[in-house]
Amino acid sequence: MSKEYEKATPGFLVWRLSMKWRTAVDRAVAPLGLTHAQYSLTASLYGMQRAGERPSQRRLADRTGLEPLYVSKLARSLESAGLIERTRDPRDPRAVQLALTEQGRDTTRQAIKVVQGLLEQLLAPLGGLDSPRTREFSAELATLLDAPLDPLAGISESDKEQS
Known part of the structure; x- marks a missing residue:
């Protein structure tokens, strides 16, 4: 571990790693006209x-962890760029279904290759994408992602009323 991060909290390290990843992906996919x-x-x-x-926009929001309103905004911009189609769900007129266009599939395939290269770089210190350390790291991350988080847990009722 680098000296810089010896005393860092796990929360800070997760945040820094996520920011490092997001920034790298943003830069890598920008030539394809995409953001992270x-x-x-x-x-x-x-x-x-x-x-x-x-999928519906809602289902895609659940899959990505992005807020439904943000997914709607992204979907509209991707539709304007010709990368996805938005259509009403025939079973639920309130729901909007999403599909990649041919151009969207091509762009996404290119982006996946680029991001896969970044992932290989990121995981090289753990022995690479298929190493036992990477599998263990992935399992630990999945455990943390599955753990429920309640932002108000541990806050007294009187403090909750004030917020």
Whole structure:
């Protein structure tokens, strides 16, 4: 561990790693006309479509961890760029379904290759993408992602009323 991070809290390290990753992905996919958030949306949509799904914006928000309102905004900008199609769900007229266009699939495939290269760089210190350390690291991250977080846990009722 670098001396700079010896006394850092796990929360700070998670935040710094996520910021490092987001910045790197932003820079890597910018030549393709995407941001990190747009990449997250299109890559998730790409995987879901390959599995035979045509998800709603809400389902895609759940999959990506992005707020539904933000997914709606991203979807509109990606639609304007010709990368996705937004259509009403015939089973639920309130829901909007998303699908990548042919151009969207091509752009997303290119972006996935670029991001895969970044991932290999990131994981090299752990022995690479398929190493036992990386598998253990991924399992630990999944455990943390599955743990519920309540921002108000540990705050007294009187403090909750004041906020």
